[in-house]
Amino acid sequence: MTSACTRCRTVLEDGDLRCAICALPVPTVDARSDGPPRALILRCGECGAAIGFCPEARAPRCGFCGAVLSIEQPADPVEAARLRVPFAVDRAGAEAALRGWLGARGWLAPRALAGDAVLESLTPLAWAAWLVNAEARVAWTADSDAGAQRSAWAPHAGEASLAFRDIVVPASRGLREVEARLLIPYYDLTRVVPVDRDVEGEPVASGATPGTMPGAMPGAMPGAMIERFDAQRSAARRHVQERIEALARVRIESRIAGRRHRHVRVACLLERQTTERIALPAWILAYRYRGHPYRAIVHGQRAEVVFGRAPIDWGKVGWLVAFAAAAALAAVALWLALR
Amino acid sequence: MEPMAGSSVDLAVPGATLSCGACGAGLAVTGVRSVSCPYCASPNVVERPPDAGRPRPELVVAFSGDAGVARRQLERWLGSRTWFADARIRRARVEDLRGVYVPAYLYSAVAHTEYTASIGEQYTEVETRETTDADGRKRTETRTVTRTEYRPLSGRHVGYVTDVLVNASAGLGDPELAAIEPFEYLHLRRYAPALVAGWIAEEFARDPDVCRQACRAAAVDEVGLRLRRFMPGDGHSDLAWRTAVSWESVAPVLVPVWVLAVRYRDDRRPLRVVINGQTGAIAGKVPLAWWKVALVVLVAAGVAAAIAWLWHGGTP
Numbered sequence: 271m272t273s274a275c276t277r278c279r280t281v282l283e284d285g286d287l288r289c290a291i292c293a294l295p296v297p298t299v300d301a302r303s304d305g306p307p308r309a310l311i312l313r314c315g316e317c318g319a320a321i322g323f324c325p326e327a328r329a330p331r332c333g334f335c336g337a338v339l340s341i342e343q344p345a346d347p348v349e350a351a352r353l354r355v356p357f358a359v360d361r362a363g364a365e366a367a368l369r370g371w372l373g374a375r376g377w378l379a380p381r382a383l384a385g386d387a388v389l390e391s392l393t394p395l396a397w398a399a400w401l402v403n404a405e406a407r408v409a410w411t412a413d414s415d416a417g418a419q420r421s422a423w424a425p426h427a428g429e430a431s432l433a434f435r436d437i438v439v440p441a442s443r444g445l446r447e448v449e450a451r452l453l454i455p456y457y458d459l460t461r462v463v464p465v466d467r468d469v470e471g472e473p474v475a476s477g478a479t480p481g482t483m484p485g486a487m488p489g490a491m492p493g494a495m496i497e498r499f500d501a502q503r504s505a506a507r508r509h510v511q512e513r514i515e516a517l518a519r520v521r522i523e524s525r526i527a528g529r530r531h532r533h534v535r536v537a538c539l540l541e542r543q544t545t546e547r548i549a550l551p552a553w554i555l556a557y558r559y560r561g562h563p564y565r566a567i568v569h570g571q572r573a574e575v576v577f578g579r580a581p582i583d584w585g586k587v588g589w590l591v592a593f594a595a596a597a598a599l600a601a602v603a604l605w606l607a608l609r
Numbered sequence: 610m611e612p613m614a615g616s617s618v619d620l621a622v623p624g625a626t627l628s629c630g631a632c633g634a635g636l637a638v639t640g641v642r643s644v645s646c647p648y649c650a651s652p653n654v655v656e657r658p659p660d661a662g663r664p665r666p667e668l669v670v671a672f673s674g675d676a677g678v679a680r681r682q683l684e685r686w687l688g689s690r691t692w693f694a695d696a697r698i699r700r701a702r703v704e705d706l707r708g709v710y711v712p713a714y715l716y717s718a719v720a721h722t723e724y725t726a727s728i729g730e731q732y733t734e735v736e737t738r739e740t741t742d743a744d745g746r747k748r749t750e751t752r753t754v755t756r757t758e759y760r761p762l763s764g765r766h767v768g769y770v771t772d773v774l775v776n777a778s779a780g781l782g783d784p785e786l787a788a789i790e791p792f793e794y795l796h797l798r799r800y801a802p803a804l805v806a807g808w809i810a811e812e813f814a815r816d817p818d819v820c821r822q823a824c825r826a827a828a829v830d831e832v833g834l835r836l837r838r839f840m841p842g843d844g845h846s847d848l849a850w851r852t853a854v855s856w857e858s859v860a861p862v863l864v865p866v867w868v869l870a871v872r873y874r875d876d877r878r879p880l881r882v883v884i885n886g887q888t889g890a891i892a893g894k895v896p897l898a899w900w901k902v903a904l905v906v907l908v909a910a911g912v913a914a915a916i917a918w919l920w921h922g923g924t925p
Binding site for chain 1 (some may be wrong): 628728760771772838842
């Protein structure tokens, strides 16, 4: 059974005390009781022991060491991905993409990088994200050159109703947010399937080492790992709000009169938000070059999307700095001579 | 006079409702064997039947960390007070620190705002002026000056105002609770008697309808802060706004506060230090020992007089 927040019509989920969007408390009578049972345990503040709790039968003291007990309950139920995007890049494709990327690191990279880099691990990871749909009433202000007088800018304000579909908000600890943002635009979300469904033709991530990613668990993809949601739903609100405001700012720019604009500011009233948990494919590569470890990431659907850290040949950097300094000195000497 | 926190009332029943005769706080206690008022350290607490008309808490921000952590924070804080602080608070026993679930209302609403403002847009102009130098020769100087053009702007702003906390306690003052905010509401829990067992929970002393006005005022202030960040341009002035709130929600909530109350005279307000039971933020107003201030002033005046006397060659 699903119910919605009466204020903003966002779909409420099991365990919600307040609406994730507008913070309206969920009435006790509407509290969802059809979800998985939630643990309520007493944790000893002194020795760490946890025992079952019955308020009528037990004193608030630890039965093991006599210290005062405190109640511990997870703030949110543990979340897991329900949908996934299948892998389209196999192991060999990911390795080839890495070699190609290492070979194209530019003049400052060591010449032998592509050949001498030793691949240490190649882990297929289905990283965790929220897939958000929402509607929003957006109020905005901005400066534009339309109607400008003495100044090159004139203030403008307006309102708009926007719909946001399939917004991907990272919930991963395995990937840094900046890495996730680089991957997100290249996912084909039309290929989403339930997380436990096999997909014909999907490459098998053979040779992967299960358990290499902290917090990961075996998933439907053979050999691949599906990351757990370490960021809990109660923390998702800020991420979703920030992401939608950033998107609204971009979309509003096309509605502002004039050719140039600046200081675009938006205020969003989110409504009817639905959130789905999704796992997105990526290959995490660890390689070593002359004893130092580096990491690169290959997109799980498009092998041409590769990024990461690569070594720099500091000898070349030194030569470049010396050449620049010599050129600067020569320019100064020439200028002094011509004065 | 030493603190009187050692005096207390022994409870014969596991759950009871008490009323403080000194500060008026209504206290619900379960699993606590002896009680003096945690807010004013008064032993003058009397048992009374529960008041059925009081709001029942819906949500709880639970204590994080145990009393030992709070006591160490309190010891550090007391140790960092100046020599001028009243020694009675510096000598206070940290064992008298009490954990109290303080009643409050958590307000949220939809805010629709209409605003008007003058938006400042900067532009530069080249100014030319004639000056006369020291030799009487006239020179033309040009300089670039930045000026601001003000343009009117009006519009609307929308948003949810959430997590506005308004005090509903009789024992703890509004400024004291505000001083240890904010609380972290990501870890809210639904109220259950088991959550507050072993702690003192104050009853709601203020009606939600009375607090709603304070909540609205806080919401309008919050909208004002947002509007200042919302304005375009290089600056703004004459910002005025009218906010209409709808879909208001006022949820009774218990928030965790460690309280150290030191009563040193029956006719004086108690000295009190409060600690946020979740974040550890600490606040308290420690009175100065005026005899120490007077002593220092007298010593300083004496030293100044002695220096002046020596300066004038030791003659009066």
